[in-house]
Amino acid sequence: xxxxxxxxxxxxxxxxxxxxxxxxxxxxxxxxxxxxxxxxxxxxxxxxxxxxxxxxxxxxxxxxxxxxxxxxxxxxxxxxxxxxxxxxxxxxxxxxxxxxxxxxxxxxxxxxxxxxxxxxxxxxxxxxxxxxxxxxxxxxxxxxxxxxxxxxxxxxxxxxxxxxxxxxxxxxxxxxxxxxxxxxxxxxxxxxxxxxxxxxxxxxxxxxxxxxxxxxxxxxxxxxxxxxxxxxxxxxxxxxxxxxxxxxxxxxxxxxxxxxxxxxxxxxxxxxxxxxxxxxxxxxxxxxxxxxxxxxxxxxxxxxxxxxxxxxxxxxxxxxxxxxxxxxxxxxxxxxxxxxxxxxxxxxxxxxxxxxxxxxxxxxxxxxxxxxxxxxxxxxxxxxxxxxxxxxxxxxxxxxxxxxxxxxxxxxxxxxxxxxxxxxxxxxxxxxxxxxxxxxxxxxxxxxxxxxxxxxxxxxxxxxxxxxxxxxxxxxxxxxxxxxxxxxxxxxxxxxxxxxxxxxxxxxxxxx
Numbered sequence: 121x122x123x124x125x126x127x128x129x130x131x132x133x134x135x136x137x138x139x140x141x142x143x144x145x146x147x148x149x150x151x152x153x154x155x156x157x158x159x160x161x162x163x164x165x166x167x168x169x170x171x172x173x174x175x176x177x178x179x180x181x182x183x184x185x186x187x188x189x190x191x192x193x194x195x196x197x198x199x200x201x202x203x204x205x206x207x208x209x210x211x212x213x214x215x216x217x218x219x220x221x222x223x224x225x226x227x228x229x230x231x232x233x234x235x236x237x238x239x240x241x242x243x244x245x246x247x248x249x250x251x252x253x254x255x256x257x258x259x260x261x262x263x264x265x266x267x268x269x270x271x272x273x274x275x276x277x278x279x280x281x282x283x284x285x286x287x288x289x290x291x292x293x294x295x296x297x298x299x300x301x302x303x304x305x306x307x308x309x310x311x312x313x314x315x316x317x318x319x320x321x322x323x324x325x326x327x328x329x330x331x332x333x334x335x336x337x338x339x340x341x342x343x344x345x346x347x348x349x350x351x352x353x354x355x356x357x358x359x360x361x362x363x364x365x366x367x368x369x370x371x372x373x374x375x376x377x378x379x380x381x382x383x384x385x386x387x388x389x390x391x392x393x394x395x396x397x398x399x400x401x402x403x404x405x406x407x408x409x410x411x412x413x414x415x416x417x418x419x420x421x422x423x424x425x426x427x428x429x430x431x432x433x434x435x436x437x438x439x440x441x442x443x444x445x446x447x448x449x450x451x452x453x454x455x456x457x458x459x460x461x462x463x464x465x466x467x468x469x470x471x472x473x474x475x476x477x478x479x480x481x482x483x484x485x486x487x488x489x490x491x492x493x494x495x496x497x498x499x500x501x502x503x504x505x506x507x508x509x510x511x512x513x514x515x516x517x518x519x520x521x522x523x524x525x526x527x528x529x530x531x532x533x534x535x536x537x538x539x540x541x542x543x544x545x546x547x548x549x550x551x552x553x554x555x556x557x558x559x560x561x562x563x564x565x566x567x568x569x570x571x572x573x574x575x576x577x578x579x580x581x582x583x584x585x586x587x588x589x590x591x592x593x594x595x596x597x598x599x600x601x602x603x604x605x606x607x608x609x610x611x612x613x614x615x616x617x618x619x620x621x622x623x624x625x626x627x628x629x630x631x632x
Contacts, residue, residue: 122149122150122151122217122218122219122220122221123149123150123151123219123220123221123222123223124150124151124153124210124213124214124217124219124221124222124223125138125150125151125152125153125222125223125224126153126206126210126222126223126224126225126236127152127153127154127181127225128154128224128225128227128232129154129156129160129174129175129177129178129397130174130228130396130397130398130522131225131252131397131398132177132178132181132354132397132398132399133252133253133254133398133399133401134181134184134354135253135401136225136252136253137253138152138250139185139188139190150190150191151191151192151193151213151217151219152182152185152190152191152192152193153192153193153194153195153209153210153213154178154181154182154192154193154194154195155194155195155202155206155209156175156178156195156196156197156202157195157197157202157203157204157205157206157209158197158204158205158335158337159204159205159206161197161332161337162337162338163231164512164515164516165338165339165340165512165516166339166340166515166516167339167340167341167481167482167485167516167517167518167519168329168332168339168340168341168342168343168344168345168485169341169342169343169344169348169349169350169484169485169519170339170485170516170518170519170521171332171337171339172325172328172329172332172343172345172348173348173350173352173393173397173485173519174397175197175328175332176323176325176328176348176352177352177353177397177399178194179194179328180352180353182194184353184354193213193217195209196331197331197332197335197337198331198334198335206232206235206236206239207235207239207242207243210222210239210243211242211243214243214244214245219245220245221245221246221247221248222239222243222245222246222247222248223247223248223249223250224236224247224248224249224250225249225250225251225252225253226249226250226251226252226259228252228438228522228523228524229522229523229524230441230442230445230446230449230523230524231523234446252398254398254401254402255402255435255438256280256284256402256403256431256435257280257435257438257439259438259442262435262438262439262442262443263439263442263443264443265439265443266439266440266442266443266444267443267444270439270440270443270541272544273432273433273436274299274300274432276432276435276436276439277299277300277428277431277432277433277436278299280431280432280435281294281299281431284403284406284431286406286410286427286431287410287413287420287423287424287427295420296420296421296424299424300424300428301373301420301421301424301425302425302428304373304374304421305373305374305375305376305377305421305422305425306374306377306557307374307375307377307378308375308378308556308557308558309375309378309380309386311382313371315382315383315385315386315387316367316368316387317367318349318360318363318364318385318390319351319359319360319363319364320349321348321349321350321351321356321360322347322348322349323347323348323352324345324346324347324348325343325345325346325348326345326346328345329343329345340465340482340516340517341481341482341483341485341517342482342483342484344484349484350393350394350485350519351393351394351399353399354399354400356399357391357394357399357400358400360390360391360394361389361391361394361400361404361405361408362408364389364390364391365408365409365411365412366412368387368388368389369387369389369409369412369418369422369423369426370412370417370418370419370422371387371422372387372388372389372422372425372426373418373419373421373422373423373424373425373426374421374422375387376388376425376488376489376490377490377557378490378557378558379473379477379488379490379491379495379554379557379558379559379560380558380559381472381476381558381559381560381563382559384476384480384484384486384487384488384491385486385488386488388488389426390486391405392520393519393520395430395434395520396520396522396525402430402431402434405430406427406430406431409423409426409427410423410427429489434525437524437525437528437529437532437533437542438524438525438528440528440532440538440541440542441523441524441525441527441528442524444538444541448527448528448531448532448538449511449527449531451507451531451532451537451538451539452506452507452508452537453536453537453538453539453593454504454535454536454537454590454593456501456504456505456506456507456535456537457504457506458503458504458505458506458626458629459505459506459509460500460505460506460509460510460513461503461505461629461630461632462630463475463478463630463632464478464496464500464513466478466482467479467481467482469632470564470565470566470632471499471564471565471566471577471578471579471632472560472561472562472563472564472565472566473495473554473558473560473561473564474495474496474499476560477491477492477495477496478496481496481517481518482517485517485518485519486518486519486520487518490557492514492518492529492534493529493533493534493547494547494549494553494554494557495554495560497510497514497530497533497534497535497547498534498547498548498549498579499578499579499582500534500535501534501535501536501546501547501548501586502548502579502582502583502585502586503582503626503629504586504589504626505535507530507531507535507537510530510531510534510535511526511527511530511531514526514529514530515527515530528542529542533547534547544597544599545594545597545599545600546586546594548583548586548587549579549583550577550579550580550583550584551566551568551569551577551579551580552568552580554568554579555568561577564577566578568580571584571614571617571618571621572617572618572620572621573621576621578625578632580618581618581619581621581622581625582622582625582626584607584615584618584619584622585618585619585622585623585626587600587603587604587607588607588615588619591604
């Protein structure tokens with residue numbers, strides 16, 4: 121009997137129990153299989169660094185397994201017998217190696233899990249599914265819970281704090297006397313303290329990039345293949361995390377919502393790619409931060425804000441995703457259908473905030489969470505862009521974007537297309553917010569203080585137009601009462617000018 125264990129490109133978890141079993145003989149009955157396939161490169165147009173990073177990490181993982189004595193079969197994108205999809209390749213391998221059983225870990229994305237669930241019938245061999253041993257909640261349990269009623273993230277987060285006994289005193293109460301320090305983590309960065317350097321990596325992936333290009337894979341963004349900047353091995357990921365903990369974590373909390381033209385990264389960790397392909401485990405990341413707090417090197421507000429992103433938000437969005445798919449992928453309660461402006465694909469806009477956030481994304485496959493939520497996502501929401509298009513853009517452009525985490529954040533939190541499952545109100549903001557949290561408005565073509573007239577910031581009129589369009593749905597939301605009171609306090613003439621300005625901008629979005 122020969123067993124085939126399938127490892128997907130986002131399942132590079134060397135700590136998985138599979139690899140603790142005494143089955144390392146090259147002549148053993150277990151063969152580990154990794155494959156690069158066009159069905160994964162082509163379902164959306166990905167950033168070049170995303171394709172490069174995942175394939176390079178897969179190849180490195182395969183080599184590490186082989187070096188440790190495991191029997192591994194690796195299918196490269198350019199292999200002549202590559203069927204370019206999972207089922208086709210598995211069918212070949214069953215015949216080639218006499219496979220009598222397949223084992224796999226749960227796929228994180230619904231489309232892949234659905235595909236692989238049908239594998240036993242298509243392949244004629246039994247398939248055993250095991251946990252990926254990565255997340256901090258059981259997928260089936262949390263999906264059933266969220267299917268009945270989605271809790272507010274804050275209370276879900278508190279439950280996990282208690283379950284894992286994180287930042288609690290001996291009585292099970294939150295250290296510092298409160299569960300959440302978000303109000304203390306909203307400072308604008310004005311040039312001080314000095315910015316840390318991200319951990320420097322420099323892998324030469326030009327040969328792999330030539331292979332990808334030779335196979336005709338369509339990508340977006342800059343590859344940076346000769347000097348690849350992202351971690352592609354566990355050792356690199358651990359070194360990156362250690363560097364962040366020492367150099368940037370102390371100021372992450374207070375400046376996590378800040379934005380600046382001086383840096384696309386500020387004090388952010390940039391570890392989400394390594395986390396999402398499972399080079400790092402969430403608990404080791406959390407405990408690395410807790411160790412700094414326990415040593416008195418970071419504040420309670422900082423460490424709580426960091427832990428909340430991983431223990432709370434990351435697990436929460438996964439619960440939303442698995443409890444509501446596949447219907448969630450079609451949610452569009454605001455009935456938005458406008459195409460994304462053309463400059464989402466090149467950054468060529470006179471709005472400085474969007475130019476900066478989009479250009480850096482094409483250059484580095486990265487933008488931090490406030491740039492994604494309150495710049496690119498906020499504009500798409502205010503302009504009424506189709507959630508399908510917004511989803512595809514986010515899923516493609518960011519190196520850390522996998523559907524289970526991208527879709528709830530984009531379609532749910534950013535676009536409010538789910539009607540409030542992810543958040544109790546839309547994350548809509550005018551130029552006032554952008555000016556408060558960044559220096560983007562300083563050298564912009566548009567005037568952040570103007571609602572209408574020549575060079576008035578588009579965010580302002582579109583903000584009020586959005587609220588006017590959706591008043592029947594949103595005006596009764598208690599969290600939005602103040603916004604609608606401000607709208608009603610404006611004179612009728614002022615409201616008309618704002619809406620007229622918004623219409624002008626909506627008719628020429630591509631030229632803003």
